[in-house]
């Protein structure tokens with residue numbers, strides 16, 4: 001029986017093959033909008049019969065390889081979220097974005113381990129690790145998954161957890177979509193109802209001081225403080241507010257999650273002391289407003305070429321290098337985000353998983369547009385940080401240029417990568433799930 005799906009030339013094909021990040025163009029043989037786990041199992045089985053690869057897209061925020069000639073499963077209709085406030089868990093289907101989990105959990109004074117943008121898909125984010133605004137306090141999102149329902153290459157739906165198919169459960173949490181299509185997962189929720197957070201934006205005259213102050217500060221604050229700094233020059237465009245237009249801005253983003261905002265205010269005050277801010281939105285807020293802290297634009301699709309390195313402790317020399325290549329006077333044609341890791345991210349999870357990077361103190365993510373020269377400049381700053389690199393990189397901040405087996409050696413340690421490759425041979429011997437970052 002032929003695959004029932006939207007084929008090239010049919011209505012909605014163009015709409016369904018495009019996601020948020022336009023860095024790759026997908027030309028699938030068929031697109032299946034799954035409304036149930038059975039739909040997913042049927043699509044996988046049909047793809048295997050036709051010897052086609054299977055790709056998965058929820059939001060299209062994290063593309064890797066083009067899903068050409070593949071069966072592309074769109075998961076947006078798998079949109080249920082069920083919160084159990086007593087057990088402090090949420091059952092989350094494959095097409096759910098964090099926004100829905102945040103809202104459902106907040107009704108009970110609880111919070112998930114979402115990332116900075118509520119528009120990112122919860123399952124895709126968790127499969128890659130998941131470093132969000134509660135991560136230094138509680139760990140990776142992947143550290144707090146109770147079970148996953150997954151359709152493997154044999155077309156069977158399995159529930160995997162610490163006691164059933166434990167190898168597969170280990171691999172799924174960290175190695176993304178290499179092993180099957182996850183149709184639902186159960187995750188832990190945490191008793192966080194409020195944050196003291198927002199951003200402090202420093203103009204070009206204070207940018208380098210703010211960067212030095214931020215890096216020193218971030219290495220001393222408690223695990224209840226999440227933070228990052230974004231280095232970005234705004235376009236000289238009338239649509240940009242005048243105080244930011246055409247200027248390089250150093251955005252320090254904070255999220256303090258202890259219930260008492262006074263301690264957060266004291267910590268933020270140390271950064272406010274750097275000097276006047278162009279924008280200062282740091283305030284007490286309900287956790288449900290967490291997306292306002294980074295306020296990433298996700299309404300309009302873009303072609304974003306992401307790359308990252310994981311870094312250890314940073315000294316003044318490291319900050320000087322970063323400021324030279326991405327700071328106010330650099331003319332950098334890309335944006336760079338330095339994010340503080342450490343805390344619970346450094347500790348092993350209760351149920352082991354394939355997530356790497358537990359030795360990192362910071363991630364440095366740099367994002368360029370399609371222009372080749374801009375991508376070269378982006379790589380220069382990442383390469384220049386080599387003296388402080390752990391040698392690792394983070395799957396969720398990887399981009400389409402990292403979709404190579406060679407770069408898998410930076411996403412996983414050698415022993416874990418060898419184990420992942422053995423499991424890939426066992427669960428997906430024909431490479432059905434190859435439209436993803438390879439192992």
Ligand SMILES: Cc1cc2nc3c(=O)[nH]c(=O)nc-3n(C[C@H](O)[C@H](O)[C@H](O)COP(=O)(O)OP(=O)(O)OC[C@H]3O[C@@H](n4cnc5c(N)ncnc54)[C@H](O)[C@@H]3O)c2cc1C
Nearest residue numbers: 058059060061062115116121124125130131177181182396
């Ligand atoms: C604005 C923005 C902010 C972000 N912030 C953070 C952050 O704070 N922390 C962080 O860790 N990451 C962050 N990310 C990265 C994000 O977590 C990854 O890009 C993630 O892969 C997105 O998942 P998605 O489902 O939304 O995207 P999609 O592009 O739909 O999926 C990405 C990939 O995930 C896999 N996948 C998705 N769903 C399934 C499934 N059901 N079964 C099997 N495989 C699946 C597939 O390989 C797919 O190609 C951010 C990205 C953006 C664009």
